[in-house]
Amino acid sequence: MTKNLDKPELDAFICFSLYAASHAFNRLYQPLLEPLGLTYPQYLVMSVLWAGDGKLVGEIGARLGLVSSTLTPLLKRLENSGLVARSRDREDERQVRVTLTPEGRTLRAQAATVPGCVLTATGMTTDELGDLRAKIDTLRVAIEGAVANR
Amino acid sequence: MTKNLDKPELDAFICFSLYAASHAFNRLYQPLLEPLGLTYPQYLVMSVLWAGDGKLVGEIGARLGLVSSTLTPLLKRLENSGLVARSRDREDERQVRVTLTPEGRTLRAQAATVPGCVLTATGMTTDELGDLRAKIDTLRVAIEGAVANR
DNA sequence: GGGGATAATATCGCGCACGATATACTATCA
DNA sequence: TGATAGTATATCGTGCGCGATATTATCCCC
Numbered sequence: 001m002t003k004n005l006d007k008p009e010l011d012a013f014i015c016f017s018l019y020a021a022s023h024a025f026n027r028l029y030q031p032l033l034e035p036l037g038l039t040y041p042q043y044l045v046m047s048v049l050w051a052g053d054g055k056l057v058g059e060i061g062a063r064l065g066l067v068s069s070t071l072t073p074l075l076k077r078l079e080n081s082g083l084v085a086r087s088r089d090r091e092d093e094r095q096v097r098v099t100l101t102p103e104g105r106t107l108r109a110q111a112a113t114v115p116g117c118v119l120t121a122t123g124m125t126t127d128e129l130g131d132l133r134a135k136i137d138t139l140r141v142a143i144e145g146a147v148a149n150r
Numbered sequence: 151m152t153k154n155l156d157k158p159e160l161d162a163f164i165c166f167s168l169y170a171a172s173h174a175f176n177r178l179y180q181p182l183l184e185p186l187g188l189t190y191p192q193y194l195v196m197s198v199l200w201a202g203d204g205k206l207v208g209e210i211g212a213r214l215g216l217v218s219s220t221l222t223p224l225l226k227r228l229e230n231s232g233l234v235a236r237s238r239d240r241e242d243e244r245q246v247r248v249t250l251t252p253e254g255r256t257l258r259a260q261a262a263t264v265p266g267c268v269l270t271a272t273g274m275t276t277d278e279l280g281d282l283r284a285k286i287d288t289l290r291v292a293i294e295g296a297v298a299n300r
Numbered sequence: 301g302g303g304g305a306t307a308a309t310a311t312c313g314c315g316c317a318c319g320a321t322a323t324a325c326t327a328t329c330a
Numbered sequence: 331t332g333a334t335a336g337t338a339t340a341t342c343g344t345g346c347g348c349g350a351t352a353t354t355a356t357c358c359c360c
């Protein structure tokens with residue numbers, strides 16, 4: 001009790017770190033993505049589509065942990081940029097399928113240098129990064145579980 | 151080259167993780183902070199002030215990696231909530247010093263249960279969390295360095 | 301001590317991020 | 331079949347987060 005009052009920032013240490021690291025990645029990607037005309041979240045969405053075209057809005061959201069109120073405007077901006085097309089699924093008209101345009105596919109090659117730049121900037125090996133990623137994912141899963149059964 | 155084209159999401163793995171983990175923490179804190187009338191970034195700012203009252207806007211920004219265009223509106227909202235006071239420094243009138251009001255200090259006791267809830271939700275020991283935090287900080291410092299000398 | 305450089309904060313515009321709610325479609329079951 | 335429940339996406343309002351720029355104060359050098 002007294003301990004918590006003495007160190008109210010104890011829990012904050014880990015979230016400070018995540019918070020700051022997340023923003024730092026944002027600042028790292030931004031100048032790399034600016035010539036492509038993409039923001040960082042838009043790049044993440046395009047990466048999901050490059051990994052498998054023709055996904056539903058909900059599938060993209062599940063991969064990135066985003067809801068439709070975030071994705072819909074973002075996808076509309078990508079559509080206005082001519083990188084993706086959005087169309088209601090013929091089978092189930094509630095669903096919206098997002099597909100890459102030829103311009104969207106072309107952009108993939110232009111973005112090919114980005115991963116190398118980022119990897120260099122981390123100053124870590126792919127093994128170290130993979131290990132760290134696994135630990136962060138473990139933490140995230142634990143937190144999501146706690147949020148679900150609170 | 152071909153490798154990058156085959157795996158454009160390779161670099162994305164670590165940033166996906168950070169991105170999702172950061173948002174997961176946001177969703178964990180939100181219901182805990184809602185009774186206090188604080189958002190997650192506002193809680194981080196209050197934590198900084200609870201650790202040491204009377205900080206300058208720039209000092210808070212340095213601690214959290216935020217610039218004035220983010221902090222100024224946030225601090226004004228905290229001021230409107232009656233939790234902090236903002237005043238120009240007598241010595242150097244360019245600077246704005248942020249101090250806790252009695253209500254802001256009182257809130258600290260009400261927030262005392264938050265760290266424990268969060269720690270429990272992580273399912274990790276403080277040692278494990280500390281180790282993870284250190285690794286994340288190492289990554290962040292490397293990235294910030296790369297951004298600085300690009 | 302006056303003028304340009306520098307520094308700290310503020311303002312503005314845009315793009316997330318999300319909760320609450322609305323809309324449109326599908327499934328179910330009486 | 332027709333009401334009802336459930337599902338997928340969209341809309342709206344609020345609060346970050348930041349780059350570009352403005353404003354005001356201090357510093358420094360002639």
